[in-house]
Amino acid sequence: GAVVSQHPSWVICKSGTSVKIECRSLDFQATTMFWYRQFPKQSLMLMATSNEGSKATYEQGVEKDKFLINHASLTLSTLTVTSAHPEDSSFYICSARDSKVSWNEQFFGPGTRLTVL
Amino acid sequence: DAKTTQPPSMDCAEGRAANLPCNHSTISGNEYVYWYRQIHSQGPQYIIHGLKNNETNEMASLIITEDRKSSTLILPHATLRDTAVYYCIVRVYSGGGADGLTFGKGTHLIIQP
Numbered sequence: 001g002a003v004v005s006q007h008p009s010w011v012i013c014k015s016g017t018s019v020k021i022e023c024r025s026l027d028f029q030a031t032t033m034f035w036y037r038q039f040p041k042q043s044l045m046l047m048a049t050s051n052e053g054s055k056a057t058y059e060q061g062v063e064k065d066k067f068l069i070n071h072a073s074l075t076l077s078t079l080t081v082t083s084a085h086p087e088d089s090s091f092y093i094c095s096a097r098d099s100k101v102s103w104n105e106q107f108f109g110p111g112t113r114l115t116v117l
Numbered sequence: 118d119a120k121t122t123q124p125p126s127m128d129c130a131e132g133r134a135a136n137l138p139c140n141h142s143t144i145s146g147n148e149y150v151y152w153y154r155q156i157h158s159q160g161p162q163y164i165i166h167g168l169k170n171n172e173t174n175e176m177a178s179l180i181i182t183e184d185r186k187s188s189t190l191i192l193p194h195a196t197l198r199d200t201a202v203y204y205c206i207v208r209v210y211s212g213g214g215a216d217g218l219t220f221g222k223g224t225h226l227i228i229q230p
Contacts, residue, residue: 004160034217043204044161046217059217093160095218106218108160 002028004096006109013084014117021079021112023094029074030096034106035067038091050077074099084116121205126225135192137224139205142186148209150181152190154201155223161204164190200228 003026013019023033031052036044048069049057056069068080077096081088091113095106122140129135141150151166165172165179167188172179178191192199204223208216 006160036217043220043222044155044218046219049217091158095160105163105166108162111158111160113158 002026002096002098002107004094004107004109006092006094006112008112009110010113010115012115012117015085016083018080018082019084019114021081021092021094021114023077023079023096023109025075025096025098025107028096028098028100028107030077031074031099032097033071033077034095034097035069035077035079036093036095038093038111044093047079081114084114086116089114089116121207121221123203123205123221123224125222126227128227128229129192129195131197131228131230132194135195135199135226135228137190137192137203137205137226138187139190140187141205141207144185144207145209148207150179150185150188151206151208151218152177152179152203153206153218153220154199154203154226156198156201161220164203195226195228197228197230199226201226 005024007022033050035047037047038044046059047062050069050071052071052074058064066082071077091111093111095108097106149166149168152164153161155161165177167179181188202223202225204220
């Protein structure tokens with residue numbers, strides 16, 4: 001199946017700093033990528049939809065100025081958590097949809113665990 | 118997307134078939150049933166999807182009732198590596214665009230040795 005990678009797999013940062021997380025589709029082109037967040041013992045929550053070459057669409061309650069998304073190419077989307085605080089500590093997961101697949105399967109990355117001290 | 122109901126947890130003996138139920142009584146005619154699973158601390162993995170016919174692939178089988186109000190995911194010979202949270206998601210097929218997935222709480226399947 002299609003492979004999606006994320007980098008880094010985990011990161012620890014100080015409060016107030018910014019962290020960038022990369023999501024790459026390795027063997028397919030993805031016009032659409034999604035960013036999810038998962039807090040401990042909870043389910044995944046969709047944060048935003050990232051479309052190549054256009055602005056991301058954010059879910060209600062997600063601050064677009066805090067979670068900056070860039071999808072500059074068909075294989076790369078980045079999520080930057082700006083001025084991170086301890087409450088932003090979470091498991092961030094991206095997924096990508098193969099542009100050539102007619103039905104709506106999404107392939108997920110392995111996730112990035114962010115810990116803000 | 119239609120709401121789904123799944124048992125919070127299930128146990129299954131290794132080597133036996135694991136049958137995971139999902140209720141989706143408000144499903145509409147153009148909504149598909151998707152199953153994903155998430156092994157601890159990993160990203161979700163697609164398993165299977167279907168509309169109204171039963172489906173089978175190398176991972177699992179999906180049985181959808183005739184009225185489509187419920188479905189069962191079957192892992193024919195469960196192994197310890199199948200221990201995960203299994204999510205049943207009902208959603209409209211959107212071939213042109215794409216929507217993010219709405220995850221419920223899922224079923225935590227524990228395979229016992």
